[in-house]
Amino acid sequence: MMESATSKGRRWLLACAVFLLLAFSGLAYRLVDLQVYRHDQLRDTARGNTTRTVIVHPRRGDIFDANGNKLATSRFVKTICADPVMLGSHYPAVARALAPLLGLEEKELEAKLKPRLIRTPSGQVKTNRYVRLKRKVLPEVFEQITRTMAEFSIDDPSVALDRKKQRFVRDMRRRAVFADRAEDQLRLYPAGTLGAHVLGFVGGDDHRGKEGLEAVLDSKLTGARGWRVIETDSRKREQVERRVQDVPARNGLNAFLTLDAGVQNIVESELKLAMEKHLAAGVTAIVVRPRTGDVLAMANLPTFDPRYPGDVEAAARRNRAVTDTFEPGSTFKAVTVAGALNEGLVTLESRFHCSDGRFLYAGKILRDHHPYGLLSVEKIITKSSNIGSAKVGMRLGAPRLYQYIRDFGFGSRLGIQLPGEVGGIVHPLEKWTKLSISRVPMGHEVAGTPLQIVMMMSAIANEGRLMKPRITDRLEDEQGRLVLKYPAKSIRQVVSPAVAREVTKALKTVVALGGTARRAELDYYTVAGKTGTAQKAGRGGYIPGKYYASFVGFLPADRPELCILVAVDEPQGDYYGGLVAAPVFKKIAERTASYLGIPPDKKPEESAAGDRH
Structure with a gap:
């Protein structure tokens, strides 16, 4: 009886040893697979998760008259976006606060900020986590929007007692309304309509010249794009000291006209x-x-x-001269x-x-x-x-x-x-x-x-x-x-x-x-x-x-x-x-x-x- 128990214990120990041997063998194989055979692939995958290329757009060149008066210039601007889900039921109040700053009708903005379910082309049902509110917003206006959201108050006494609600409000103030990462430019004409048929205009998402000198000199005014290859941490923040490449953009040339x-x-x-x-x-x-x-x-x-x-008929944009x-x-x-x-x-x-x-x-x-x-x-x-x-x-x-x-x-x-x-x-x-x-x-x-x-x-x-x-x-x-x-x-x-x-x-x-x-x-x-x-x-x-x-x-x-x-x-x-x-x-x-x-x-x-x- 005693011998039978001992034999049974030995078998159990042997089974455990075999199991552990197999487990450690599998782990060793996995380590060899990851560190040796798939090292390059996984390294590239890891870099893809933390490394990205940021395109640096050049500033479009200015146009001056014969005396150096600025007729056309560009400023970098923001595209203002929002995550309606993060606004929850507060979207009407946010629309009321931001509409004057964005130059939009309150009802129009409220409709954009309302959380809703949308169906993707593949048939999936998702929430509208990204909504574009307005393009070409000046940086100073975006700063006003940021301050307005940071100071946004909620008339709900229960917030002070509920940590979950406090976290929701904090996230809403910080991240519900934001600027798109993609850079954009706004073409400004300091003299208004002066020389409009000569200057022409720019348009589209590419900020390219469409008519007039803006079109003729477009390749000279546009400049050349630069780029940065950066690494980010788990919060998507750039680790500047680990920047891989930094090629600056070449801004567009400035044009000086004979026009006075x-x-x-x-x-x-x-x-x-x-x-x-x-x-x-x-x-x-x-x-x-x-x-x-x-x-x-x-x-x-x-x-x-x-x-x-676009506010006038095409005939009004025609340079009759x-x-x-x-x-x-x-x-x-x-x-x-x-x-x-x-x-x-x-x-x-x-x-x-x-x-x-x-x-x-x-x-x-x-x-x-x-x-x-x-x-x-x-x-x-x-x-x-x-x-x-x-x-x-x-x-x-x-x-x-x-x-x-x-x-x-x-x-x-x-x-x-x-x-x-x-x-x-x-x-x-x-x-x-x-x-x-x-x-x-x-x-x-x-x-x-x-x-x-x-x-x-x-x-x-x-x-x-x-x-x-x-x-x-x-x-x-x-x-x-x-x-x-x-x-x-x-x-x-x-x-x-x-x-x-x-x-x-x-x-x-x-x-x-x-x-x-x-x-x-x-x-x-x-x-x-x-x-x-x-x-x-x-x-x-x-x-x-x-x-x-x-x-x-x-x-x-x-x-x-x-x-x-x-x-x-x-x-x-x-x-x-x-x-x-x-x-x-x-x-x-x-x-x-x-x-x-x-x-x-x-x-x-x-x-x-x-x-x-």
Whole structure:
């Protein structure tokens, strides 16, 4: 009996020994498996749990005017989020406290903060633990939100006695409303709508340029992303001393424009008055330095706020100065006369009979607004005779006229650094009809943009040399070091300097006594320019009662510093360029010349009431 018990004990001890041996063998195998065979895999898994890559976004570059005034800038901002589950039944009170700070309606915010069950695409039912409240919130506003939540009070006496409720309230104050980790930027335009069509705007989650210079210079303004490879502890806090990689972002370059905010403001304020006075469908103005092609101002109405581009129709965001074309009308007569003078076919004293206001050609009658007989070439410009211009064009001939039209920049893009520029319409010679040679010289059967018109006149002001319009001067890095310069560029010499001076002489008479633009005359500066009144074309012909009135001129006439175009689309009532656009030119020119300190070139004289055209 005793032996049986001993034998049984030995068997039990043996079984335990075998079990322990197997257990320790399994543990040893497991350790070898983890530490040897699967070491690399588990190491990578562990690192994946504690190591992560943080993308560092670059700050978008600023845009400045020619004088260093900031027109566009970016700030890093927050995306405010919430965990409705952590708010519990207190979400209405939280919505009431935060709605004014977020600029949201209380009911709208309350609906976002309400805890609810949601069904995922896979069919799982989950609580809404993450709700985005608002994007692009300034850091100082987020600080206010954080303070408001930290001081949030609950009118419930039982909280003081219940530790569980105390912990709930503490967590709610600290973590229920938070900022998303992903960085975001807000594009700010300190001058508001000033220069909106030139600047454009940014949009979308990527903060990329969508229109205007924001789009054209987007790759330069955006910069390059950086990154940090970091390790975190069990509470997801970074262990800075164990940071693996730290590659800083390269912020975007800063763009400096030729645009002058002071001139731009003058132009926009005068256009607004003109728009209201004439009840126009739109107005456009451009101010250029003839010698360099620098655009000092470019404005259109209607306009938009680049911070909220979606608040207006797409048509209001269109930069009419480069995208819209119109028949230039009488402003185009300068091209015809310049070409004929340059070819030596006429002089300013050459005379043409203007058929007493009615000229039959190719079965169609061409009319002048007044019946003229013999007029010199100079007087054809002064009086803006359609018939006289047609006859000068006929002497020049269609092939040469066509070439001068192209040489002055019509029919092709001028290459300004703005999106949407079009080349206008210049029909090839094979598509000209017998009537064309009598219509094209006076600005019909062709179409150009406001930019093309002002650059054509700038070429005459610049001794016959056409310049490429320039809107961006240079790019600098954030330390102010020059990265890229956009120099002034000449496109071509269109006419000789002597011919340009002759055309200038004729254009000066347009604003003198007997000219069509006396209302563009300035007291202290000599002006050379040309009016334009074009009936708008539509399907099947010209549209009754719809006109495009313009004036383009430069000053001081004999040493030009500025060339200015003003165009009024569909003015109500008066529609002649000399009555509608010329007075706006005068106001812009007077204020701009004073602002820039351009020395006067004449003494003030009494201005008479103007003729019309």
